[in-house]
Amino acid sequence: MSFVPGQPVTAVVQRIEIQKLRQGDKLILGFSIGGGIDQDPGQNPFSEDKTDKGIYVTRISPGGPADVANLRMGDKIMQVNGWDMTMVTHDQARKKLTKQKEDVVRLLITRKSLEETVRLQLKSMLS
Amino acid sequence: MDNESTYSGYSYKSSHSRSSRKHRERRDRHRSKARDGAMRGDKSMVIQAPGEPLLDTESAMADERDDNWAETTTVVTGTSVDSISNEDLTRLSKDLEDSLPVDCRRYVSPALGAILGLFSVLSPLAFLALPQLLWRDTLDPCGTPCEGLYISLAFKLLILLISTWALFLRPPQATLPRFFVFRCLLLALVFLFVASYWLFYGVRVLEPRETDYRGIVGYAASLVDALLFIQYLALVLLEVRHLQPTFCLKVVRTTDGVSRFYNVGHLSIQRAAVWVLDQYYSDFPVYNPALLNLPKSILTKKLSSFKVYNLEEENSTNNSTGQSRAMIAATARRRDNSHNEYYYEEAEVERRIRKRRARLVVAVEEAFTHIKRHQSEESPTSSPKHPREVMDPREAAQAIFAPMARAMQKYLRATRQQCYHSMESIINHLQFCITHNMTPKAFLERYLSPGPTLQYLDNNRGLQWTLVSDEPVTASLHQGQVFCLKRLDFALVVTVTPLPFLRLDEEFIDPKSHKFVMKLQSETSV
Numbered sequence: 001m002s003f004v005p006g007q008p009v010t011a012v013v014q015r016i017e018i019q020k021l022r023q024g025d026k027l028i029l030g031f032s033i034g035g036g037i038d039q040d041p042g043q044n045p046f047s048e049d050k051t052d053k054g055i056y057v058t059r060i061s062p063g064g065p066a067d068v069a070n071l072r073m074g075d076k077i078m079q080v081n082g083w084d085m086t087m088v089t090h091d092q093a094r095k096k097l098t099k100q101k102e103d104v105v106r107l108l109i110t111r112k113s114l115e116e117t118v119r120l121q122l123k124s125m126l127s
Numbered sequence: 128m129d130n131e132s133t134y135s136g137y138s139y140k141s142s143h144s145r146s147s148r149k150h151r152e153r154r155d156r157h158r159s160k161a162r163d164g165a166m167r168g169d170k171s172m173v174i175q176a177p178g179e180p181l182l183d184t185e186s187a188m189a190d191e192r193d194d195n196w197a198e199t200t201t202v203v204t205g206t207s208v209d210s211i212s213n214e215d216l217t218r219l220s221k222d223l224e225d226s227l228p229v230d231c232r233r234y235v236s237p238a239l240g241a242i243l244g245l246f247s248v249l250s251p252l253a254f255l256a257l258p259q260l261l262w263r264d265t266l267d268p269c270g271t272p273c274e275g276l277y278i279s280l281a282f283k284l285l286i287l288l289i290s291t292w293a294l295f296l297r298p299p300q301a302t303l304p305r306f307f308v309f310r311c312l313l314l315a316l317v318f319l320f321v322a323s324y325w326l327f328y329g330v331r332v333l334e335p336r337e338t339d340y341r342g343i344v345g346y347a348a349s350l351v352d353a354l355l356f357i358q359y360l361a362l363v364l365l366e367v368r369h370l371q372p373t374f375c376l377k378v379v380r381t382t383d384g385v386s387r388f389y390n391v392g393h394l395s396i397q398r399a400a401v402w403v404l405d406q407y408y409s410d411f412p413v414y415n416p417a418l419l420n421l422p423k424s425i426l427t428k429k430l431s432s433f434k435v436y437n438l439e440e441e442n443s444t445n446n447s448t449g450q451s452r453a454m455i456a457a458t459a460r461r462r463d464n465s466h467n468e469y470y471y472e473e474a475e476v477e478r479r480i481r482k483r484r485a486r487l488v489v490a491v492e493e494a495f496t497h498i499k500r501h502q503s504e505e506s507p508t509s510s511p512k513h514p515r516e517v518m519d520p521r522e523a524a525q526a527i528f529a530p531m532a533r534a535m536q537k538y539l540r541a542t543r544q545q546c547y548h549s550m551e552s553i554i555n556h557l558q559f560c561i562t563h564n565m566t567p568k569a570f571l572e573r574y575l576s577p578g579p580t581l582q583y584l585d586n587n588r589g590l591q592w593t594l595v596s597d598e599p600v601t602a603s604l605h606q607g608q609v610f611c612l613k614r615l616d617f618a619l620v621v622t623v624t625p626l627p628f629l630r631l632d633e634e635f636i637d638p639k640s641h642k643f644v645m646k647l648q649s650e651t652s653v
Contacts, residue, residue: 032652039649058650090649097653 009086012118013078013108018069020103027100030064031057031071036090046074048112054078055085055093057109072111079108237299243314244291247321247354251280251347254328258343262336269341276344283351290358294366301401304594305601308395309364317357324350369394374604375624378403382617383418385411390626396610397600403621404592404612408584412577414617417543476541483538484575490534491567494527498561524558539574547583548574 020027035044037053046056057075060067077085080096088096097105258266324346332343372390376399379386387410391399501517518526535553539545560570573582584590594600595618596610608623 029653032650034650040644059652061652090651094651094653 009078011078011110012114013110014114016069016071016107016109018065018071018105018107020105021065027098027103028064029066029097029105030061031066032059033077033090033093033097034058036093037087038089038091047076052076053087055088055090071107071109075109075111077107077109081106233299233302240295240310240314243317243321244295247317248284248287248291250321250324251284251350254324254332254347254350255280255344257333258337258340261333262338265336265338266340267338269344273341273344276341276348280344280348280351283348283355287351287355287358294358294362300405303397303401303600305397305599307398308601313357313361313364316360317354320350320353320357324353368392369398373626374606375626376403377622377624378407379620379622380411380414380617381620382414382416387411391604393603395601395603396596396598396608397594399604400592400594400600400610400612400621403619407619408581409579411580413547413580413583415543415547415577416616417546480538480541483534483541487531487534487538487574488567488571490531491571494531495567495570497527497530498523500564520558520562521554523561524554528554528557535574544574544577 018029020029033055035041035047035053035055039053041047041053042050044050044052044056046058047054055077057066057071057073057077060071060073077093079085080093081102083096085093085096328346331337332346337343369392371392373392374390376389376391377386378389387406389403389406391402394402532550536545539548556573557570591614593613594610595613596608598608600610604623606623606625610621612619612621
């Protein structure tokens, strides 16, 4: 998940679709995010590369919509409903996730274990 | 009762001390004030000490009470054992004031100061000239040292004259009720110096016909030095001492509550009063008596709500107090809705003023578009066909005044300013603005906000203010003092507070120590 500035990012991503849950008069997703280009990347416990300023999932509330949709803690969110999340501020990310008019969000997330899985699969396919 | 003792104490003190004070004042007024003499026909303010009318009303009130109270009261009049009576006082002061015409009184004291100054400046020259004139033959010839002294004397005299002209040759701005202590001190000092020098000169030089001319020249030079030092003292006492701010004066106008704060230095009450009045004329918006009252509809409704019927017999004496007390209690108990009406009335007035103001602004803008400055070079195409009429500013102003006159009049009526601006003055102002290429907004600034009082004054007559104070007005300011400056229909109340003592500390922050880190990761739940 490291990136070289100026070069396109390549990553293995997984699509996750989360249905928002109505709680009171708000629609919630049931997880917490951290990170952003205006935050300190060195404090991020989930990133490999401590200069990565992307948006990470920091907490999943058990039983919530994100948990049901198989989102894991430590996932890096690359896109939300088509909007890029690799170069956004924390607040912009929050806004894209909490649009009250949409009741489903489609995320592209990446995690380290995905690469491992893909590599293992390729090895098993080739061998 | 305590009333009597207070009255008697006041009247005894005031009449006794006032008579002697008045006499002393008269003497000093003819002898004192600054040594300046130029004529300038500007405003002057006569500030008078608490005048006789105060005493008259008190003694009148005391007389009234005599009728009502029982027989054990003492009758209080304006006289006491040692002084002349009140009527004599007023007669005396009126006679003295009437004898000199008003404008002359302003210039008597500067003229005296000027005479004294001239005399003191000419004295050294006289010291030098008299031996030469009277016993020239017997004088010791005096060569180079004398010439050196002549040169120094000449330059010192020149400097003395220039600085006197620069500092003191100003017309006084105000006539103060009591003599100005510092000025009198300085004039007395000058007089003393010069008199003692002349005395010494007369006894030691003129009588024995002293032949040592160098000594005489040195003596004259020492007089000029002494005069320069007195002038330094005058500069410090009159001009410099009060510059460093020490007190903060709060000035409040009693009728509409407009207030300002000013910083002054060490001054006596009367000087501070003059200073405050100078600032008043340029800082305070003009006093408009029409703007003060609550609309009549609200007030009359409140007052005339109760009718009181008198059920007792007609010659009961303390009916009035009982009645008013009952009314006050009743009005206090009843639910009061007049604030509502006041609020809506005020909103309505505000709206009306804004509407008229909008109409006025539009009318003025349109009027100004009718007029254009005429360029001196003529373009050949336009002149033969349409010879435009060329007007001077006055005619131009009259031409464009007509379309805006009605809007202006309605606006001035709405803001109750119509007494301050006559049609003539508006046209004059319009002419002034046109001549100086001002925009309509610049023309209107005079009418849209009430300007300082100075704008509405005519400078021909002096202005009369009365200074009211508990303490003698030559005392200097100190904390907690209050004095009033009264005119006929309003007053300014001045409160004195000292400026706080400041403790200033130093702290050094290294410019390299300004470092920043990003905030901790913030986590938001979505």
